[in-house]
Amino acid sequence: SQPIDLRLPTPGCYADPIKAGIDADAVFDGMTEHLFFTLGKLATSASLRDLYMALSYAVRDRLMTRYLASQEAIRAKPHKTVAYFSAEFLIGPQLNNNLLNLGIQEEAEEAVKRFGIESLNDILEVEEEPGLGNGGLGRLAACYMESLASLQVPAIGYGIRYEFGIFNQIIRDGWQIEVTDKWLKGGWPWELPQPDESCFVGFGGRTENYIDDQGNYRSRWIPSEHAIGVPHDIPILGYRVNNCDRLRLWRADATESFDFYAFNIGDYYGAVEEKVASETISKVLYPNDGTDEGRRLRLKQQHFFVSCSLQDMIRSLETRNIPVEQFSENWTVQLNDTHPAIAVAELMRLLIDNHHFEWDQAWDITNRSVAYTNHTLLPEALEKWDLNLFKSLLPRHLELIYEINKRFLQQVRLRYPGNDLILRKLSIIDEEGSKAVRMAHLATIGAHNVNGVAALHSDLIKRQLMPEFADLWPEKFTNVTNGVTPRRWVALSNPELASLLDQEIGSNWITNMDLLTQLEEKENDSNFLDVFGATKLLGKRKLAGYIHRQTGILVDPSTLFDVQVKRIHQYKRQHLNALQIIAQYLRIKNGTAHSIAPRTVIFGGKAAPGYLMAKLMIRFINGIAEVVNADPDMDGKLRVVFLPDYNVKLGEQVYSATDLSEQISTAGKEASGTGNMKFAMNGALTIGTLDGANVEIRDRVGKENFFLFGKTESEIMKLRKNGYDPKQYIEKSPELSEAIRLIELGHFSNGDNELFRPLLNSLTGYDPFFVMADFDDYLLAQDRVSKAWQNHKEWNRMALLNTARSGFFSSDRSIREYCSSIWKVNPLEVEITCNIN
Ligand code: C3B
CATH class of the missing domain: 3.40.50.2000 (Glycogen Phosphorylase B;)
Structure with a gap:
């Protein structure tokens, strides 16, 4: 790969302001500067929390060259990138992990001692973790991001920046009491808001057909509400490498700060209401582990982050002058359970309605790009959305899902003539009782690969959960046993x-x-x-x-x-x-x-x-x-x-x-x-x-x-x-x-x-x-x-x-398996030629 010269102030190159031979002096100086300029504190009056913040900022500074060089490497030379879609990322404390991966734990220990702190541990203790996940599934996503970076694989984790993560638990009289998790309250030093890269997302409304300038029949969605997704990026540095991937979490903002018309006619509360409703989308993580509640706001969250992420990915092709036709050569999307499964319909919508692709080409792109990981067989965890709810929130997506389903069931009919039972079993629409959209079916049909997370589990997916699907597409069903970093x-x-x-x-x-x-x-x-x-x-x-x-x-x-x-x-x-x-x-x-x-x-x-x-x-x-x-x-x-x-x-x-x-x-x-x-x-x-x-x-x-x-x-x-x-x-x-x-x-x-x-x-x-x-x-x-x-x-x-x-x-082994057998991506070594010694 092409070494990137960071000294030149020409496009694509950066001056690296950080003396990167990171010794204790450099860490100490960085802390002193941040105490003074960022936190407005003198070293003499700094609390442990101030020192934690100062050290974190000093360390974050030292990630930036790698972070920018990693993005630059992709810009300079197109390379297939993993987009890991997950409603949860349980990343844990960041400071010590970054020190470890940079290789400067000892330097940091020495630097903090100069502030009169006995041990680095006292500072690490202060860090509050972002609880943006429930349990295994969210933590797996975090281990995978770390392994991707360590294996030098270009990757972005896409998810939601919940304002309140998983609740804090206290025990009173033997009972669990839930307390709101205010992880952002003291400021969180590891994220970089990127408001310039915000995206619009629609909800509700109706669809309409129209004839475009060339005389083509087209459909479009006229949403009744919008929200803005503002990306907040967290650098994920690999272990002792220059590759620094990104976790891009979306925060929902209102489209206008509030409705001035309503405000001017004296309806102040009404004016603020819609703003509050939009911003509710990323307010709180649903605290259920492996159970599905089927709530409207949850579906909104899912569509919100999926739509922002797919738009972001398409935009990144466009800014690099890569035709959208080449989406699947440049991106591979992994769905972490069915929470992001709406991606199948949303990618189709973006390609067909916005980019005017024909159905077959759009489907081909979608199917080549998307893969799905199943994480549970428990019936109560398999997401199903009430059809009316779904229709009221995502009417255009429902039309597309009907079309996907129609074409799919036609295939099933050819394969199993006259077998109505199998049609009912495999349909994306559950017709038993009140109608519902089965997200696992949408994901399975839309994806080119479906994997379980341990050998026994993957086997049970084929034998018990989806035997008919496995019969239809035996090569689609695979196993990647989980791993941890x-x-x-x-x-x-x-x-x-x-x-x-x-x-x-x-x-x-x-x-x-x-x-x-x-x-x-x-x-x-x-x-x-x-x-x-x-x-x-x-x-x-x-x-x-x-x-x-x-x-x-x-x-x-x-x-x-x-x-x-x-x-x-x-x-x-x-x-x-x-x-x-x-x-x-x-x-x-x-x-x-x-x-x-x-x-x-x-x-x-x-x-x-x-x-x-x-x-x-x-x-x-x-x-x-x-x-x-x-x-x-x-x-x-x-x-x-x-x-x-x-x-x-x-x-x-x-x-x-x-x-x-x-x-x-x-x-x-x-x-x-x-x-x-x-x-x-x-x-x-x-x-x-x-x-x-x-x-x-x-x-x-x-x-x-x-x-x-x-x-x-x-x-x-x-x-x-x-x-x-x-x-x-x-x-x-x-x-x-x-x-x-x-x-x-x-x-x-x-x-x-x-x-x-x-x-x-x-x-x-x-x-x-x-x-x-x-x-x-x-x-x-x-x-x-x-x-x-x-x-x-x-x-x-x-x-x-x-x-x-x-x-x-080790999650390194799991990630290697995903890379070679599902994603078909290779590492991209990031080299830095200046100022880093
Ligand atoms: C969990 C499963 O319950 C675990 O067995 C598994 O190890 C992890 O996922 C990671 O694959 N899981 C979860 O935490 N949340 C869900 N909604 C479904 C599965």
Whole structure:
């Protein structure tokens, strides 16, 4: 690739004002300048927050050359670029990640010390993360952006700049309370608003047909409302490379600051109303993880960011004098679940109505560009929009969808003559009950590739979710097993382990996780195992301190840290874990707990505010924690902690401090899981079912280094078919019966025997997630865990093998697979020839 000379003040070149040999002096000077000029503070009166802001600005400055050079590289030479469309990007704290990827953590440490700060950590602590996602799906998007940049692949993440992200969780009297997340309140230094690149988006109104100047029949959309999308760009720097990709998040603004006509006739409130309505679009993230509410504003959000993004992409071709015909040679669009699936119709609309393409050519372009990732099989998560709602908001899109559907069903008819059932099953329009638009069908028909996120999940998509589609287009359905970035999830969050790895195998593991297999040579090296175990203990000590500060609970870092952190969901079965704790509690009380490992069981996760059963599960865990932690018989044996407000930042403390990773979803329900991968990389052993990526984790780390339990997906299917009765399992299990009896008595609810009734009724009545069916086997697996813990050396050996064999779960591997098999994009190395030494 062409090196870019940044010195010349000619188009395409930039003078780089930053002395880029970034030593501690440079960081210190940058901080001093920003304190003074940007923040209006003297170093003598700067608070920790001021210093955080100053350091962030100083670091951001040092991203700019790379950021601009990366954009310039694409401008200079057309290169296919990934557009990752996602309603969620859960990017986590930015400062430390940028320091790491720039390679200036030590320089920053030294610079902040000159301000009298003891440790860089004190400043990192201040950073508030943008919670622009719910859970796994949003975090995956963030890992993928980081890997794309690190692999030097040109990419833009497109999404929404929610003013309020996922709520903050506090726990009061054992219940979850939701508090508004005001992440922007103190200013957020990592974004660059680009108002000049704003886009218009329409909603509502009607469509009309007309004859253009050349006499062609055309359709157009006359929306009744508009909003403006203002891009806010976040630089995403790759690890130790010049490539700096972009996350472009759209904020909705009103088209006029307000309606002057209404204002002039005295209707002040009416005038402001429409402004407020437009700006509501990007106001708040829907806090549901894997459930779809079918709300009008949500569809508005989806169309808003998709339309802005596609317009932006077309405009970028035009400004580079690339014909729009070449859209699919220059862009590849990945739909992160169906949330952006409206892109199929919107791209067709832009091409046909605005750029006057013929249908077939527009369809060809759309189909070549778009690919779709499915992230869930849960029926309640599959988005369907009420037809009337859809029509009232997106009338032109509905017309186009009808046409797409008509042409598609014609194809199906040819393939399955006379089979009306299959037509009804495959149609984009759901005609059962009140009519609806099925977004997964729109995405599947519009995309050239549909992938699942773990081998089992991708298989179930073909076998259960969309067998007819898979039959029609077998080559369209593929798998890309999820991955997580080792930069954030090992190098950054587990510095002790990272430096041990650097010492033992050199630092290349950070970009080539397969090198970790070299650690296998150490599996019988007793000294090394001790050192490896000691890094874990350091993490546990830190977490113990945090737990004490947050909850007042004292936990012993030498106990087994048994952790389940993830969104609270019945299918994830936190209640199975809770019941197991009760069984262990009873054993200790009854004096039958002979060889159980002393444990600290830690939970973390948010429940969707409207998901009452999940909220009750949190209350349940806290009820158990209260009883267990107050009972002197449990001292040194059992502690239960619910960590409030689990988020990316807290995750960084948790994964490195965990001995046992709980991955206990009902088989067939968890599409992949990604926490499971973070734990394994950090040397936690997994207790888990054969679900999602657990299957592949177990295959790789070795079945002897994984605590397997539970029914398989096909056994669960069989149970369901033959009429599952949880009561049979309860009767057969004395420990389970006893645990349930204790809950019924109100033992964990201060004598209130109604509080947990809904939970008990669900579990003992129809038990939709087979908790009762898996309980005994789970308890046996936990006994194996206890036994393994007795032999520390052996435990550490197993833990080491987990780390050593987890390289496959790097998001670098996932992204390479997407690049070669779905996107067909190559890296574009960004070179910088001036001022950077
Ligand atoms: C999640 C799934 O529940 C996880 O199994 C999976 O690992 C991640 O996506 C990433 O693929 N998911 C989510 O967080 N939100 C949804 N709406 C659907 C799936």
